[in-house]
Amino acid sequence: MPPERTLLMIPGPVEISPAVREAAAVAPPGHLDPDFQTTFAAALAAMRQVWLAPPEAAPFALAGGGTLAMESAATNLVAPGERALVVSTGYFGERMAEMLRRRGAEVVILAAPPGDAPAAGQADAALAAAASSGRPFKALFATHVDTSTGVLIDPEPFARTARRHGALSVFDGVCATGGERFEMAAWGADLYFTASQKAIGLPPGLALWVAGPRALAARRALAAPPPLALDWEAWRPVFEAYEAGRPAYFSTPPTTLLLALRTGLAELLEDDDEPAAAMAAVFAAHRRAARALRSAWRVLGLAPVPVREPLEAHTLSALRFPAGRGNELVAAVRAHGVTVAGGLLPALAGTYFRVGHMGWATRSPEMLLRTVSAVGAAVAGAGSAAAREAERAFEADFGTGPETAAPPALAGPRRGD
Numbered sequence: 001m002p003p004e005r006t007l008l009m010i011p012g013p014v015e016i017s018p019a020v021r022e023a024a025a026v027a028p029p030g031h032l033d034p035d036f037q038t039t040f041a042a043a044l045a046a047m048r049q050v051w052l053a054p055p056e057a058a059p060f061a062l063a064g065g066g067t068l069a070m071e072s073a074a075t076n077l078v079a080p081g082e083r084a085l086v087v088s089t090g091y092f093g094e095r096m097a098e099m100l101r102r103r104g105a106e107v108v109i110l111a112a113p114p115g116d117a118p119a120a121g122q123a124d125a126a127l128a129a130a131a132s133s134g135r136p137f138k139a140l141f142a143t144h145v146d147t148s149t150g151v152l153i154d155p156e157p158f159a160r161t162a163r164r165h166g167a168l169s170v171f172d173g174v175c176a177t178g179g180e181r182f183e184m185a186a187w188g189a190d191l192y193f194t195a196s197q198k199a200i201g202l203p204p205g206l207a208l209w210v211a212g213p214r215a216l217a218a219r220r221a222l223a224a225p226p227p228l229a230l231d232w233e234a235w236r237p238v239f240e241a242y243e244a245g246r247p248a249y250f251s252t253p254p255t256t257l258l259l260a261l262r263t264g265l266a267e268l269l270e271d272d273d274e275p276a277a278a279m280a281a282v283f284a285a286h287r288r289a290a291r292a293l294r295s296a297w298r299v300l301g302l303a304p305v306p307v308r309e310p311l312e313a314h315t316l317s318a319l320r321f322p323a324g325r326g327n328e329l330v331a332a333v334r335a336h337g338v339t340v341a342g343g344l345l346p347a348l349a350g351t352y353f354r355v356g357h358m359g360w361a362t363r364s365p366e367m368l369l370r371t372v373s374a375v376g377a378a379v380a381g382a383g384s385a386a387a388r389e390a391e392r393a394f395e396a397d398f399g400t401g402p403e404t405a406a407p408p409a410l411a412g413p414r415r416g417d
């Protein structure tokens with residue numbers, strides 16, 4: 001990468017791989033083109049693998065973003081008057097709740113103070129109480145990583161408790177899918193959605209989700225269909241046809257981005273015969289990058305917004321400004337060649353900033369080190385002892401973390417462990 005290009009280390013869009021860039025730069029193919037059909041079919045099949053979803057689950061890839069995926073979940077799974085439980089860990093949980101309210105659902109929010117997360121036991125109690133009152137929740141919604149707070153939840157117990165109580169479980173993976181561990185089939189989760197510009201490693205422009213059989217059945221059981229452009233029943237025949245080797249039409253697909261999707265997913269899977277092993281390596285690469293960055297942040301006195309270590313996401317760092325500093329720090333980091341992001345949660349406005357470290361960057365120690373250097377220079381001064389110490393802490397941890405067999409490899413992009 002040319003050193004003069006400012007590095008994009010916000011929590012999406014993110015740096016993308018050279019191969020994905022090339023794939024996204026071709027002349028757009030027609031959606032009925034036979035070569036495009038084959039590539040799109042392969043991308044859809046690869047989604048099931050990246051999601052670690054059961055074979056009967058249905059992948060969806062639409063022009064749009066995470067917000068569109070959220071709206072499709074709200075409108076296909078919940079009917080007006082039904083009850084929804086939202087486990088909120090920040091801004092995007094609140095957005096999900098607002099969409100469900102606009103859908104006419106009765107929404108109950110389980111929230112925690114900024115930086116904290118409700119426990120799965122609380123969701124279990126709420127689901128049990130609702131079921132015994134005769135007014136059960138139709139679905140539980142939770143954000144895998146809330147990008148506004150950097151809070152990670154473990155979706156597994158939420159998925160399992162929802163299933164135990166007969167509710168659907170829906171997870172917003174926009175800042176997590178392809179970065180944080182998610183095992184859709186093993187956990188019995190019903191819907192997991194994301195957008196292309198995050199850990200999947202593409203430009204913005206695609207809304208992506210995989211729906212399990214219970215979620216698909218819930219859509220079919222709706223008495224009144226959702227808006228046509230969002231209707232899973234309108235889209236599914238198209239994806240099914242492509243996977244069966246025939247192109248089909250409902251709305252013109254974003255062909256160029258779908259070529260890039262095939263490339264990006266193949267990079268994650270490394271065309272491995274064993275998706276579980278490939279994805280375990282991808283998740284480990286994110287953990288390794290996050291841990292090494294945390295070592296650097298500690299040296300620089302940057303405290304995380306998440307209140308406990310297990311709540312700290314591996315796809316981004318949400319960091320409190322040091323004493324006496326504020327939003328001007330974001331511009332100061334950029335002056336050193338790296339773009340990071342300000343805060344997003346109104347309740348914490350002006351008190352923190354965010355650094356994205358997902359997707360391709362987790363395979364590029366240079367990008368991560370450049371980020372540490374730029375943040376270190378902005379916080380402690382370029383070439384200061386603290387900035388150098390932060391770089392050393394990053395390098396030592398990146399090369400010697402518990403999941404690492406190899407010595408520090410700061411010479412070229414590689415899989416994280």
Ligand code: PMP
Nearest residue numbers: 065066067092145147174175195
């Ligand atoms: N959910 C989460 C967790 C997100 O991080 C985002 C985007 N930052 C969204 C939903 C919305 O996605 P989009 O901006 O692509 O509409």
